[in-house]
Amino acid sequence: MGRVSGSNGAITHTQGDHVVWANTRRPALLLPEDAVTLTNFDIAFPDFAKSDAYGFTFATANGFDYSACVSWVSLDPQEWDSGLSFVCNLPAGSNYFEVELTLSRIVAPSSVMGVDGPIPALLGGGGKHMPDGNSALIEGVGPLVRMFAFERVGNAVYLRRKQSVANEGQRVPWNSGNNNSTGSGGYRSGFTYGGNPSAWPVHQIDQRTGGNIDKRRGGPNACSLSDPTNYASLWRGTAVITPGYIKI
Structure with a gap:
């Protein structure tokens, strides 16, 4: 932005050592x-360089198992x-x-x-x-x-x-090890990233809910990661x- 200074009626706008404008x-x-x-x-x-973010959850309620997923386009720093x-x-x-x-x-x-x-x-x-x-x-x-x-x-x-x-660093609390499976292969709810962990999720791609179906990243029932943005x-x-x- 430079610096504007005044002295004895003289006004000067400088950027570093360069005088941009002066009324004298x-x-x-x-x-x-x-x-x-x-x-x-x-x-x-x-187009921007992009990554993705993928959310997955699996829970039991009233004796019924259900799962859900959501996927996002993310912009890399x-x-x-x-x-x-x-x-x-x-x-x-x-x-x-x-x-x-x-x-x-x-x-x-x-x-x-x-x-x-x-x-x-x-x-x-x-x-x-x-x-x-x-x-x-x-x-x-x-x-x-x-x-x-x-x-x-x-x-x-x-x-x-x-x-x-x-x-601004990681904006999402990603799963430990960026993994949506437990060590024994069970379900792990949470978010994982594809690409850059410091990317900003900016555009939702897909979401799916309901049913006792494995919707984790990469599976046959997973949310789409096909990027619709430009x-x-x-x-x-x-x-x-x-x-x-x-x-x-």
Whole structure:
């Protein structure tokens, strides 16, 4: 976020040793005649790395044995960086640029945590946006977030996309040894994981109840673990890159 400081009427915004803005400096000189307009401009994010969670219970009530299971898609803790993708060149001598975006989400990701609808958008679709610092959060809920940034390298502008799922350790009290059987082969109620024990259960796949039937993970009567989700996301619209010059 940087630091904003003031002294004797001078206001300065710095990030580390770099002065981002100051009211004692000349403003940026924009070159609208050299602006680049990109239509059908895409900002895309891939599906998340995923695991699963499986709950099983077996009990006797009123002399009747019954069992139940439930299965969930889980999101692994992760950090993803797309790297730099070329957007456009800037005129020689330009050391500054601004971005204006008009975007709509045309491929929405699956829902998470029982939310009615896809992962919430943090950037309003259809309207014009001039992202502060040429970067913005675009989607997020709970432990996951997505963002993008336009970066200048030499005389070119590049797009970088990032997404992450927080790592807060094990969120579920898994069965000891991740096993739904006792040492003698009997039933053990509780949750087991497939993949990453620190993953976040976010989307229910299946649930089954009733009957004296073994519904443990991997059995013929088990809840499905077929993943119905796709958290890939695609935004499309128009990007206007306006180059300029700012005195350093």
